[in-house]
Every structure is written in structure tokens, then in C-alpha cells.
Amino acid sequence: MLPLLLLAGFRTLIDDLHAELARQGHAELRPLHGFVLQAVGADGTTASELGHRLGVSKQAAGKTVDRLVALGYLERADDSRDARRKLVRLTPHGLDGLRRSAVIFDALRQRWTETLGADRVAAIEDDLRAVTPANWFRLDIPGWFTG
Amino acid sequence: MLPLLLLAGFRTLIDDLHAELARQGHAELRPLHGFVLQAVGADGTTASELGHRLGVSKQAAGKTVDRLVALGYLERADDSRDARRKLVRLTPHGLDGLRRSAVIFDALRQRWTETLGADRVAAIEDDLRAVTPANWFRLDIPGWFTG
DNA sequence: CGGTTTGGTCAACCACGTTGACTAATCTAC
DNA sequence: GTAGATTAGTCAACGTGGTTGACCAAACCG
Numbered sequence: 284m285l286p287l288l289l290l291a292g293f294r295t296l297i298d299d300l301h302a303e304l305a306r307q308g309h310a311e312l313r314p315l316h317g318f319v320l321q322a323v324g325a326d327g328t329t330a331s332e333l334g335h336r337l338g339v340s341k342q343a344a345g346k347t348v349d350r351l352v353a354l355g356y357l358e359r360a361d362d363s364r365d366a367r368r369k370l371v372r373l374t375p376h377g378l379d380g381l382r383r384s385a386v387i388f389d390a391l392r393q394r395w396t397e398t399l400g401a402d403r404v405a406a407i408e409d410d411l412r413a414v415t416p417a418n419w420f421r422l423d424i425p426g427w428f429t430g
Numbered sequence: 431m432l433p434l435l436l437l438a439g440f441r442t443l444i445d446d447l448h449a450e451l452a453r454q455g456h457a458e459l460r461p462l463h464g465f466v467l468q469a470v471g472a473d474g475t476t477a478s479e480l481g482h483r484l485g486v487s488k489q490a491a492g493k494t495v496d497r498l499v500a501l502g503y504l505e506r507a508d509d510s511r512d513a514r515r516k517l518v519r520l521t522p523h524g525l526d527g528l529r530r531s532a533v534i535f536d537a538l539r540q541r542w543t544e545t546l547g548a549d550r551v552a553a554i555e556d557d558l559r560a561v562t563p564a565n566w567f568r569l570d571i572p573g574w575f576t577g
Numbered sequence: 578c579g580g581t582t583t584g585g586t587c588a589a590c591c592a593c594g595t596t597g598a599c600t601a602a603t604c605t606a607c
Numbered sequence: 608g609t610a611g612a613t614t615a616g617t618c619a620a621c622g623t624g625g626t627t628g629a630c631c632a633a634a635c636c637g
Binding site: 340368 | 592593594595596601602603
């Protein structure tokens with residue numbers, strides 16, 4: 284049951300997050316998109332770098348950027364110093380979604396601490412850190428999924 | 431970080447499982463397939479019931495069954511008592527994959543207990559059970575993902 | 578018996594991923 | 608400084624896993 288419990292814990296948090304995001308005006312954000320917005324980050328990035336951060340091909344990253352551009356979460360801009368590169372940046376709408384995600388995650392983690400206690404939640408985190416490869420956390424950018 | 435840690439824990443187990451399954455002659459099994467084989471179970475089922483167990487439409491379940499039939503893990507048979515139903519059953523190859531999955535999961539969980547101790551692993555499981563909806567465990571069939 | 582429900586399938590479509598091929602721009606080395 | 612290698616982006620084809628809608632045949636039920 285361990286794998287299923289881990290999946291259930293993850294999906295419960297993600298599903299609750301997106302239910303609340305939908306209420307707050309981000310109904311079109313899908314679970315993947317939060318990871319992408321986070322990986323883009325406040326400073327912006329490029330499709331190739333995004334693919335690297337997410338562990339997918341640059342083509343897959345490019346197509347996902349296309350969708351998020353169409354939804355108004357990302358925008359592309361030229362790089363004045365390298366004509367090959369196309370910068371990918373958060374729009375104000377994208378930044379709003381990212382910020383709301385962080386706030387909602389804090390609230391969801393708080394719900395867990397009310398059920399389990401802060402020490403148990405921290406113990407889960409410590410234990411999982413101990414048994415998972417460090418390279419899983421290329422996305423560990425300050426401010427995201429914190430709490 | 432909590433959601434990412436839960437995802438990392440799950441994916442680490444699933445990735446390790448499939449790396450080992452590939453070594454044992456089941457290279458074509460994808461992560462989804464283990465859930466499907468488990469949901470089919472030793473007694474077999476139908477596409478509609480399978481979709482219900484997995485939480486997807488009967489059409490999606492049917493297409494997945496098609497793929498696993500093509501790979502030799504499942505087979506279809508007529509139901510002598512209801513001409514509408516088509517029974518879906520594990521082939522010997524499918525049963526072999528399912529059994530090997532169970533053995534490998536036991537070994538992977540054992541690795542976690544060597545790092546964390548049996549009590550910590552059990553505590554993670556108890557805590558996750560306490561904060562996730564019970565209906566996540568429609569797949570909690572004896573013998574699967576145990577350990 | 579007639580109407581509804583159920584199981585399966587087909588078609589069209591979408592999201593997300595892959596690999597391979599290709600262009601254009603930049604970097605590097607001679 | 609130019610030739611060759613590397614890098615960024617895109618296009619095309621395809622695979623997998625999911626959706627909805629439509630439809631048929633069998634079963635169930637008043």
C-alpha cells in the first residue's frame with residue numbers, strides 16, 4: 284500500500300489545490316501547469332532550459348509553453364543578446380496563479396498539521412528526503428511548494 | 431516541498447519497480463499497466479468495471495485493455511451468462527508480471543525500512559491514511575502493493 | 578411486450594510525450 | 608576571419624492515455 288498512499292497524498296494535495304485555484308479564477312490551470320509556471324520562475328527562462336528543469340525534451344517543453352501562452356499565463360520575448368533564444372516569462376496572470384498556488388499550498392499543509400501535528404508532517408518530509416534521490420528537487424526554488 | 435516529496439517518493443518506487451521488472455522480462459510494462467493488472471485481478475473483470483475501479487471512462491479502459499492484450503498480458507473471453515459482457519482476464523504472462531511486482535515492492539519497502547526503520551515507514555503509512563480520502567483505495571486488493 | 582438500462586465499440590478530439598530532421602545563430606579553433 | 612561544431616527553436620510524425628458523443632445489441636423490468 285505504500286506507493287498508493289504516497290500517490291494518494293500527492294494527488295489529494297494537487298486536487299485540492301486545483302479545486303481552490305478554480306474558485307479563485309484559475310479554472311484552466313491543470314496539474315502540470317503549476318510545475319511549469321514554477322520552473323519558469325519570476326526571472327523567466329527558455330524552452331530548452333525549461334525542458335531540462337522538467338526532465339522532458341525541448342520540443343515537449345515548447346508545446347507546453349504554447350498552451351500556456353494561449354491561456355495567458357506565459358509570454359515569449361526575444362533575447363536581445365542571443366537571437367536564437369526566445370525568453371519565456373510569466374505574465375501578470377501567470378504570476379497571480381503562481382502566488383495563489385503558494386498561498387493555497389500553505390493552507391493545505393496547515394490542514395495536515397492540524398490533523399497530524401507539525402512534528403509528524405515534518406517527519407514525513409524528512410523521511411521522504413532521506414529515501415528519494417536528490418536530483419528530484421531541481422524544482423526546489425525558494426517560495427514554491429513551501430510551508 | 432511536501433507535494434514534491436510525496437511525488438518523489440511515489441515515482442522513486444515506481445521507477446525502481448519498472449527498472450527491476452524490465453530486468454526480469456517485463457520491459458514493456460509501463461507504470462499504468464501495473465495498476466491495470468491489479469485492477470483486473472486474478473478473477474478477471476469487464477472493461478466497464480475496470481474503468482470504474484480505475485476512475486476512468488469505459489472507453490479509456492477498453493483502449494488500455496486493447497494495448498495489454500496486444501502485449502500478451504490480458505485476454506478477452508465471452509461471458510456465457512451475459513452475451514453483452516466480455517470478460518478480461520490475466521494471461522499467464524500477466525499473472526507473472528503481477529506476482530513479480532508484488533515481490534519487488536516488498537523488496538523496495540524493505541529498503542526503506544533499512545534506511546528509516548520499520549516504525550517510521552509504518553508511521554508514514556498511518557499518517558497518509560489519516561489525511562487522504564478513503565475512496566482512494568478502491569484498488570486495495572489483498573496481495574497488491576502490500577508490505 | 579415495450580421501454581429503459583447496461584456493456585462494448587467507433588469516431589473525433591485533446592494533452593502530453595517521444596524521435597528525427599531541419600534552420601538559424603552563436604561559439605570555437607585554426 | 609572563416610570553417611566547423613554546438614545550441615535554440617520549430618515542424619512533422621507518431622504513441623499513449625484520456626475525454627465526449629453516438630450507436631448497437633443484449634438484458635432487465637414494468
